[in-house]
Amino acid sequence: MNLYKTFMDGEQGLFKPITLTPMQKLTLRFVVVGLVYYLFAVVEGMLMRVHLAAPGAMMDDKQFFAIMTAHPLVGIFGSSYTIVFGAFLFLVPFLMKKPLWSFKLANWTLWLIAIGTFVFWFAGFLSHYSPLYTLYWPLPADFTQFSVWGGTFFILGIALVMVGTFLFVINIFKTIAYNPEGHAKQPKGVLASALGFRHLKNADGSYYVSTPVAAIARGTVDTVLNAGIITFTGVLILIYMIAAILGYDLKHSAIDALLYKNWFWWGLDLIADGLVLIFVAGTWYLLATLITGKNIFMEKWARIALFVEMIASWFVWSHHLMSDQAQPQFLKIFSGEMLTIIELITQGLAFFIVLATLWQARPLKMSNPLKFLLGGLLGFALAVPAGIMQADLGLNRILHNTQWIVGPHVHVAILVGLTMTLYSAIYLLLPILTNGAKLYSQKLANFHFWAHLLGGIGMGAFMGMAGLQGMLRRVVYHNGEFDLYMILAALAGSLLLLAFLAFFYNIVMSVGLRGVLGIFSPSGLDKDRLITEEK
Amino acid sequence: MVDSSVVLYGQTIAYTLYVIVILLVMAWFSYQITRGGGKNIVKPALFYTFVGFLVVLGITLHIATHETIPWKPIDLNRDKIKADKVFEISIKDHQFRLPADTLRIKTGEIAHFKVTSDDLTYGFGLFRKDNSMVFQMQVVPGHMNDVMWEFVRPEVLTIRSTEYSGWKSDKMVLKDVVVIK
Numbered sequence: 001m002n003l004y005k006t007f008m009d010g011e012q013g014l015f016k017p018i019t020l021t022p023m024q025k026l027t028l029r030f031v032v033v034g035l036v037y038y039l040f041a042v043v044e045g046m047l048m049r050v051h052l053a054a055p056g057a058m059m060d061d062k063q064f065f066a067i068m069t070a071h072p073l074v075g076i077f078g079s080s081y082t083i084v085f086g087a088f089l090f091l092v093p094f095l096m097k098k099p100l101w102s103f104k105l106a107n108w109t110l111w112l113i114a115i116g117t118f119v120f121w122f123a124g125f126l127s128h129y130s131p132l133y134t135l136y137w138p139l140p141a142d143f144t145q146f147s148v149w150g151g152t153f154f155i156l157g158i159a160l161v162m163v164g165t166f167l168f169v170i171n172i173f174k175t176i177a178y179n180p181e182g183h184a185k186q187p188k189g190v191l192a193s194a195l196g197f198r199h200l201k202n203a204d205g206s207y208y209v210s211t212p213v214a215a216i217a218r219g220t221v222d223t224v225l226n227a228g229i230i231t232f233t234g235v236l237i238l239i240y241m242i243a244a245i246l247g248y249d250l251k252h253s254a255i256d257a258l259l260y261k262n263w264f265w266w267g268l269d270l271i272a273d274g275l276v277l278i279f280v281a282g283t284w285y286l287l288a289t290l291i292t293g294k295n296i297f298m299e300k301w302a303r304i305a306l307f308v309e310m311i312a313s314w315f316v317w318s319h320h321l322m323s324d325q326a327q328p329q330f331l332k333i334f335s336g337e338m339l340t341i342i343e344l345i346t347q348g349l350a351f352f353i354v355l356a357t358l359w360q361a362r363p364l365k366m367s368n369p370l371k372f373l374l375g376g377l378l379g380f381a382l383a384v385p386a387g388i389m390q391a392d393l394g395l396n397r398i399l400h401n402t403q404w405i406v407g408p409h410v411h412v413a414i415l416v417g418l419t420m421t422l423y424s425a426i427y428l429l430l431p432i433l434t435n436g437a438k439l440y441s442q443k444l445a446n447f448h449f450w451a452h453l454l455g456g457i458g459m460g461a462f463m464g465m466a467g468l469q470g471m472l473r474r475v476v477y478h479n480g481e482f483d484l485y486m487i488l489a490a491l492a493g494s495l496l497l498l499a500f501l502a503f504f505y506n507i508v509m510s511v512g513l514r515g516v517l518g519i520f521s522p523s524g525l526d527k528d529r530l531i532t533e534e535k
Numbered sequence: 536m537v538d539s540s541v542v543l544y545g546q547t548i549a550y551t552l553y554v555i556v557i558l559l560v561m562a563w564f565s566y567q568i569t570r571g572g573g574k575n576i577v578k579p580a581l582f583y584t585f586v587g588f589l590v591v592l593g594i595t596l597h598i599a600t601h602e603t604i605p606w607k608p609i610d611l612n613r614d615k616i617k618a619d620k621v622f623e624i625s626i627k628d629h630q631f632r633l634p635a636d637t638l639r640i641k642t643g644e645i646a647h648f649k650v651t652s653d654d655l656t657y658g659f660g661l662f663r664k665d666n667s668m669v670f671q672m673q674v675v676p677g678h679m680n681d682v683m684w685e686f687v688r689p690e691v692l693t694i695r696s697t698e699y700s701g702w703k704s705d706k707m708v709l710k711d712v713v714v715i716k
Contacts, residue, residue, distance in 0.1 A: 061702045132699055136656035138676070145701040257656055257675045298582055323658075323671060326678035329611060341593030348589045355564060356577040363571035371565075378561045385553060392597055393611070394604035395546065397670050397682075398539045401658060401697045408550070461554075468543050470667040472660075474699035481666050 006440065010512030015437035017518025019532050021525045023090060024433050026106055028519045030086020031426065031433075033114045035504065037078030038419075040121070042497050044071045049459075049490035053483060055476050064476060065130035070121045072133045075414065076271065077161045078117035083422055084279060085109060085168045087429065088216050090530065091286070092175050095210050098183050099528035101174035105167045112164030120157025129154045132474065133268075135233065137260040138252035141240035148244045155234045155241065162234070165227040172220050176213065180528075195221065196307035211296055211303055212289075215282020218310040222274030225314075229267025233260075258326050266317040273343055274313030276418060278306055280380065281350035283421050287373050288354045290428060292361030302353050305346045312342040319391035323400040332393060340391040347384050351377055368445050372424035375453050379416025382457070383409050386464075403471045403482075407463025407489075415456035415496065423452070423503070430510075435532050440509035448503040455495030462489040536687035537605055539669050606670065606684060609645070613683040618647035626674060627653035629703040631694060638713045640686055647683045652676040657704070658697030661713055663690060671697040686715045 009015075017025070044067050050057060051064045059067075089109070093100045100106060123129060127150020131140040140151065177191040193200040193209045194217035200208035207214070236255070243250045285296050296302050318335035321327045354377060364370060386408040390399045399405065427445070430437065439445060466485035471477070508516060525532070567573075601607050609616060620640055625632045640646045650659045652674045659680070660671030669692060674680045691714050696707035 061705065065699070065702050130702065134699075136698070136700075139655055139700060142655065142701065145703070252654070253677060256677060258678050261656075261675065297577060298579065301582070321673075324673045324675060325680045325682060326675055333611075337597050341590070341597075344593045345586065345589045349586060352582060352585050356582065358568050359564075359577055360575050362568040362573075362575060364568050366565070366569050374561060374565050378557070381557050381561070382554060386550065388593065388596065389546065389550070392600050394600035394607035395542070397606060397610070397672075398543060398668050400671060400673075402668065464550075465547075468547050470662055470665075472695075472697055474704075476705055478705075 006509055006512070008513050010515045011438045011440045011510050013512075015434050015511040015515040017515055017521065018524075019435050020433075020519070020523055021529045021532055022103060022523040022527045023093070023100065023530045024435070024532070025519050025521075025523050026103070026110070027086050027090040027429075028433055030082050030089070030110055032516065032519060033110065034079045034081075034083035034086065035507075037074050037082060037114075037117055039500060039504070041071055041075035041079055042500055044074065046490070046493055046497055049486070049493045052476065053486040053490045055478050061476055062128045062130070065132070065474075066124045066128040068474065069130040069132050070124040073158070074117055074121055077113060077158075078121070080414075080418065080422070081161070081165065082110070082113055083426075085113070085165075087425060088279075089168070089171060090429075090433070092172055092213055092216055094530050095213050095286075096176065098175070098180050099530070100171065101178050102171055103527045105171045109164045109168045109171070112160050112167070116157045116160025116162075116164060118157070119160060120154045123150050123153035123157060126150065127153075135237070135264060137255055137257040140237045141244075141250075141252060143241075143244050148241050152238065152241045152245070155238050158230065159234055162227045162231045165223060169220055169224040169227070172216060176209070176217055191217070194218075196303065196310070207299070207303070211299055211306070212282045212286035214303055215278055215285065215306050218306050219275040219278035219282065221310060222270040222278065222313055226267050226270040226275065229263060229270070233264055233267070258324065261321060261324065262317070262327075265320045266314075269317040269320060270313055273316050273340075274310070276413075277313070277343065277347055278309050280376070280418060280421055281306060281309070281347070283425055284350060284354045284373065284377070285357075287369060287421075287424050287428060288357040291367070291370050291373065292357060292364065294357060294361045297353050297356035297360060301349065305349045305353075308342065309346040312339060312346065316340045316343065319396075322391070322393055322396040336391060337393060340388065344384060344388045347380060351381060367427075368439075368442075368449070369424045369428035371449055372420045372427060375449065376417055376419075376421030376424060378453075379412055379418070379420055379456070382460070383413035383417055386412070399467070401472055401474065402467035403463040403473055403485075404467030406473045407460045407467055411463065412456060412460035416453065416460070419456070420452065423448075430507075432531060434511060434515075437511050437515070440506050444502045444506040448499050448506065451495045451499035451502065455492050455499055458492030459489050459496065462486075462492060537603065538687050540663075540667055542604055543667070609683050609685065613647070613681070616645060616683060618683060619644035620646045622646065622648050624648060624650045624659070625653060626650065626657050626659075626696075626707075629655075629657075629696075629700060629707055631696075631707065631709055633694075633709070633712065636712070640713070640715050642686055642689055642715060645683055645685045647681060649679060649681045650674045651679060655700040656698055657700050657707070660695055660697035661692045662695060663692060664711075673698055688715070690715050 089106045127147040129146045129150035176194050179185050189198045192198040194214050202208055240250050315335055316339045318331040319340045322332050322336050389395050462485045466482045471482045622638055657674040659674050661669040672682045691711045694709040694712055696704050
């Protein structure tokens with residue numbers, strides 16, 4: 001098959017979109033949209049890396065901070081949320097052997113998040129609205145610096161994403177709890193069992209709700225709490241914006257900046273230290289069982305850890321406020337230091353359980369899903385201890401807001417830990433979702449793995465070194481103070497971009513351009529069928 | 536004497552060693568799981584030992600830093616400690632307002648920096664000539680933000696905002712305005 005034909009029809013012409021069920025197509029649409037926004041985030045990241053290494057070469061500081069505001073939100077909502085939500089909307093019914101509760105709602109989730117992300121990205125790009133994702137009060141309502149209209153559209157974009165998120169939450173919980181017609185009736189308390197408040201078991205002693213579904217349910221609790229806080233905060237900011245548009249100047253001091261910071265970080269932390277850790281652990285367990293064909297090692301403890309992680313995630317937000325001297329010391333020590341240790345334990349426990357599950361099944365073939373799973377495990381093994389170090393009152397005094405925070409902790413956790421886990425899932429689910437499409441090139445997949453791993457760890461390491469030498473995050477140094485580290489970080493970052501381009505090309509060549517377009521055409525098959533083979 | 540550069544040096548060594556160890560462990564593990572022949576059973580005792588290790592590690596970190604990092608106990612007890620020098624600083628419109636052009640402190644003295652903001656959330660940090668950080672804190676409007684510090688060596692320090700407050704925050708730098716003798 002020549003290159004052009006492969007590009008049009010995919011590897012060996014094996015991928016036939018016409019054979020896909022609506023659920024397969026919908027899941028693949030989530031993945032495509034998520035990958036496009038991942039490309040957005042990577043390109044934005046590279047632009048920022050160039051600006052930090054050579055300020056003014058490509059943009060001014062205003063544009064830089066507008067990108068810095070949109071970048072994490074595009075990465076989290078536009079990419080990670082979209083891929084994860086799409087995967088879970090497929091996996092929950094797949095693992096529970098029943099249809100999704102509402103196909104229509106899932107469609108709304110996809111397009112609300114896709115459009116919402118574009119709206120807030122575009123509003124920021126055009127207007128340079130740049131209070132950063134932290135939105136420290138009263139910066140988002142400071143209209144002496146930022147355009148009120150730009151901000152209004154920015155917040156409306158976020159609101160669309162949150163509506164899509166709420167619909168996802170409803171769909172997941174309803175799918176777990178409901179009894180579809182034509183299926184065996186579920187026992188009572190399935191949702192409670194998924195959340196960890198009951199322990200329903202099958203006759204053979206296995207859990208009625210599988211551990212990956214339990215993880216999805218528990219992470220979804222944090223997802224809805226987080227969406228509630230972001231929505232509440234967005235409405236609050238919107239009130240100030242609408243007042244400004246109407247010519248009223250509401251007093252910023254009406255809102256206590258520290259109280260605001262507490263509730264907003266409480267919500268934001270439910271992503272970073274809640275749903276991400278829970279969803280990732282659940283995905284690890286699923287991947288490990290699918291790769292090995294074995295049960296999870298110490299499954300009872302894995303489920304306990306997921307439950308403890310969910311509860312702990314509601315109480316650890318104060319580790320983000322350890323440099324806020326007006327914050328009560330009790331919160332800094334109890335929530336900031338002591339309870340945060342629980343995350344080291346629960347995540348360490350998940351790490352050990354997955355490794356033990358793999359070990360007990362050896363010898364294993366080093367497949368793409370396995371190697372990316374190992375990369376994801378390594379990412380969190382590097383990033384979680386870095387986070388525990390900065391959640392110490394003594395160390396936080398000299399680490400807070402430095403490049404250490406965003407390098408070895410945030411970017412290594414997201415790019416190496418989370419993203420490699422997602423790549424593992426994509427490589428594993430690709431044949432299931434495409435009815436057996438064949439990967440175009442294993443060499444490209446290998447390049448994808450090594451370039452992403454080295455790029456992610458390298459970028460985090462050079463940012464971390466700069467941070468330990470005093471380089472702040474969210475600051476552009478115009479006198480070349482940290483040029484060496486920033487150039488090295490940019491080179492490592494470019495590996496991440498190359499890795500993604502190799503992966504993207506490999507996927508397009510696997511399914512073909514016609515295949516990609518075919519994903520977006522309607523399916524004539526039954527909406528209740530998840531994959532083509534089963535009924 | 537322990538100051539931030541010593542602590543950061545120690546952290547660099549400790550974390551670098553950890554990174555090397557975990558990379559080697561994962562490389563060894565990745566190789567071993569592709570091979571058969573050995574014992575495949577993981578004993579629960581190993582699991583419980585690992586959990587116990589994590590608990591001890593997490594708690595030990597905070598105890599160790601309390602006992603070795605001098606500013607941690609000072610920070611926790613600053614309402615009970617009498618400062619040798621008190622500096623009241625305010626920030627408005629992205630500009631620091633200092634009580635004097637230069638803040639002079641002797642080594643061994645405990646200085647108390649009380650910083651307020653009249654508009655946005657800012658940061659307050661001291662940096663050495665090589666750009667390394669001495670300390671920082673957040674400056675939240677409507678609240679008193681204070682940090683107490685014992686300076687252990689003569690040096691000249693720069694004040695800069697350590698929190699983003701709009702694109703003008705990059706300009707919030709007062710070079711060489713804190714002199715430690």
